[in-house]
Amino acid sequence: MLEVRSMSKNFGGFTALNDLNLRIEKGQIHALIGPNGAGKTTLFNLISGSVPPSSGEIVFLGKKITGSRPHKRARLGIGRTFQNIRLIRTLTARENVMLGCHCWTKAGMWSSFFSSPIRPSAEESEIRRCADGYLEFVGLGHRADMWPHALAYGEQRRLEIARALSMEPKLVLLDEPAAGMNPQETQELNTLIRRIVDFGKTILLIEHDMKMVMDIADRITVINYGQKIAEGTPLEVRTNRAVIEAYLGEGE
Amino acid sequence: MFSEYTESLFIMAGINIILGFSFYFPRSAGMFSMAQGGFMAIGAFISAALTVKLGMPFYPALLIGGIVAGIVGVIAGFPALRIKGVYLLLLTLGISEVIRIFFLNFSYTGGVAGLGGIQLHTNLWNVYFTVAILVYFFHRLAPTRMGRAIAAIGEDEEAAEMMGIDLTVTKLQVFGISAAMSGLAGGFYAHYSLYITSDNFGVAKSLEILLPVLMGGTEVFWGAILGSFVTTFVPEWLRFIQPYRMMIFGFIIVVMMILRPQGLVDRSLVSSIGLRLRSIRLLWFPRPAP
Ligand SMILES: Nc1ncnc2c1ncn2[C@@H]1O[C@H](COP(=O)(O)OP(=O)(O)O)[C@@H](O)[C@H]1O
Numbered sequence: 001m002l003e004v005r006s007m008s009k010n011f012g013g014f015t016a017l018n019d020l021n022l023r024i025e026k027g028q029i030h031a032l033i034g035p036n037g038a039g040k041t042t043l044f045n046l047i048s049g050s051v052p053p054s055s056g057e058i059v060f061l062g063k064k065i066t067g068s069r070p071h072k073r074a075r076l077g078i079g080r081t082f083q084n085i086r087l088i089r090t091l092t093a094r095e096n097v098m099l100g101c102h103c104w105t106k107a108g109m110w111s112s113f114f115s116s117p118i119r120p121s122a123e124e125s126e127i128r129r130c131a132d133g134y135l136e137f138v139g140l141g142h143r144a145d146m147w148p149h150a151l152a153y154g155e156q157r158r159l160e161i162a163r164a165l166s167m168e169p170k171l172v173l174l175d176e177p178a179a180g181m182n183p184q185e186t187q188e189l190n191t192l193i194r195r196i197v198d199f200g201k202t203i204l205l206i207e208h209d210m211k212m213v214m215d216i217a218d219r220i221t222v223i224n225y226g227q228k229i230a231e232g233t234p235l236e237v238r239t240n241r242a243v244i245e246a247y248l249g250e251g252e
Numbered sequence: 253m254f255s256e257y258t259e260s261l262f263i264m265a266g267i268n269i270i271l272g273f274s275f276y277f278p279r280s281a282g283m284f285s286m287a288q289g290g291f292m293a294i295g296a297f298i299s300a301a302l303t304v305k306l307g308m309p310f311y312p313a314l315l316i317g318g319i320v321a322g323i324v325g326v327i328a329g330f331p332a333l334r335i336k337g338v339y340l341l342l343l344t345l346g347i348s349e350v351i352r353i354f355f356l357n358f359s360y361t362g363g364v365a366g367l368g369g370i371q372l373h374t375n376l377w378n379v380y381f382t383v384a385i386l387v388y389f390f391h392r393l394a395p396t397r398m399g400r401a402i403a404a405i406g407e408d409e410e411a412a413e414m415m416g417i418d419l420t421v422t423k424l425q426v427f428g429i430s431a432a433m434s435g436l437a438g439g440f441y442a443h444y445s446l447y448i449t450s451d452n453f454g455v456a457k458s459l460e461i462l463l464p465v466l467m468g469g470t471e472v473f474w475g476a477i478l479g480s481f482v483t484t485f486v487p488e489w490l491r492f493i494q495p496y497r498m499m500i501f502g503f504i505i506v507v508m509m510i511l512r513p514q515g516l517v518d519r520s521l522v523s524s525i526g527l528r529l530r531s532i533r534l535l536w537f538p539r540p541a542p
């Protein structure tokens with residue numbers, strides 16, 4: 001589904017990612033773990049196209065997308081959430097989710113001027129139905145008309161997930177969705193992520209806390225200092241020497 | 253209905269509202285444009301040349317002036333796409349001057365001498381009809397696909413792009429439409445002041461436009477409306493203290509910028525007054541039957 005080939009990224013003289021290769025298979029939950037500053041978010045930015053790579057290639061669904069603009073990639077089916085929540089504050093929760101529908105709808109500025117002021121257009125109703133559906137799906141149906149900043153932290157994270165899903169992506173990039181959540185919320189989040197995969201989506205999940213991904217990830221890639229240090233099933237990764245030294249030793 | 257004097261103030265305020273909208277619109281998509289004074293010149297000179305030199309009726313001439321300004325706006329928008337902040341401000345100031353100096357040297361529309369002999373066509377009705385149409389436009393745009401896209405771009409264009417929003421197309425459209433608004437305001441201005449020179453426009457005009465919109469606020473389009481009325485009428489009400497009136501007006505502005513830097517009208521004020529009442533919005537989005 002997604003292939004990242006010898007990807008490198010330098011910021012000035014600093015190497016955030018160094019010759020990284022990654023393959024993500026359809027229908028899997030692929031976790032990307034590594035300590036803070038390892039380059040995980042940078043890899044997400046490279047995949048969704050907000051920063052250009054220093055070298056390397058990205059192939060998505062058999063197409064090279066290395067040079068294409070972020071909105072093109074979104075339309076091809078790459079949706080994402082952000083580590084530092086980036087909801088639009090001037091739009092309600094529902095409108096934020098409706099924003100995600102932008103990439104598969106068409107209405108232009110003129111059509112809003114000429115459309116009926118009383119009845120929404122067919123497309124607008126469709127967008128709204130879709131948004132309400134995903135709000136319900138992440139358990140925020142009752143929060144639809146609230147401003148994002150009025151929501152609890154965990155709810156904001158779930159709202160970001162709903163927005164990413166409303167893009168109808170094939171690949172969903174989740175950047176530390178559990179950050180700041182309590183254990184119970186994290187548990188619910190895991191259930192939610194599994195349900196997303198059941199819908200036929202593929203997930204690339206960044207997680208700082210290794211324990212959390214052990215029971216939901218099909219495959220785990222561990223990076224440190226911009227380099228891949230291990231990859232495999234949760235069991236393989238857990239018993240990998242390099243991982244234990246570089247990662248697990250750190251915080252325990 | 254009003255005295256001639258009051259009417260003239262209302263007409264000037266109306267033209268300023270249209271100009272304020274043309275500044276607010278790109279602002280809402282995160283673009284601070286100082287080119288509006290230039291786009292206004294295009295609308296003014298083109299529509300006036302059409303009515304004076306070719307004897308065209310006013311309304312088609314006004315529209316053509318607006319459309320040409322809009323087209324120039326789209327072209328001028330290209331270099332503005334990737335530039336932000338103070339650089340965009342300087343670039344758009346430059347565009348404004350380039351257009352002004354073009355008309356200074358363009359002999360067909362009068363060159364240095366300016367263009368006179370324009371007939372009076374601007375009145376309360378056509379100015380405020382235009383204002384009403386633009387209010388309707390903004391009001392309808394907000395709860396639709398492109399309205400949400402513009403709000404997203406205005407706040408976080410990088411995130412917006414990753415949500416699938418085409419920044420190039422959207423920003424150019426916004427820039428072009430706002431330039432067309434300036435062009436319409438220019439057409440009204442020309443057919444009200446009856447004599448125009450390039451000195452009426454350019455950077456000086458852009459700065460003049462800025463005052464009412466900054467005073468009223470740029471978060472919501474209502475700010476341009478209130479700001480235009482305040483900056484048109486308050487100096488007139490202060491006439492009785494003749495020598496000091498502009499000084500006192502300047503003082504009011506300074507105090508206001510300290511106490512309320514976001515302008516008189518901001519988003520929270522509008523939502524508390526209820527101009528964007530949930531119940532009204534629900535009218536537009538009746539829940540689909542289960
Ligand atoms: N836009 C940027 N400019 C400069 N340095 C950056 C930029 N983005 C990330 N970095 C640096 O790259 C490194 C990796 O960051 P990041 O990918 O956010 O790590 P992670 O998500 O794994 O915690 C950090 O040291 C960070 O400071």
Ligand SMILES: [Mg+2]
Nearest residue numbers: 040041042083
């Ligand atoms: Mg990160």
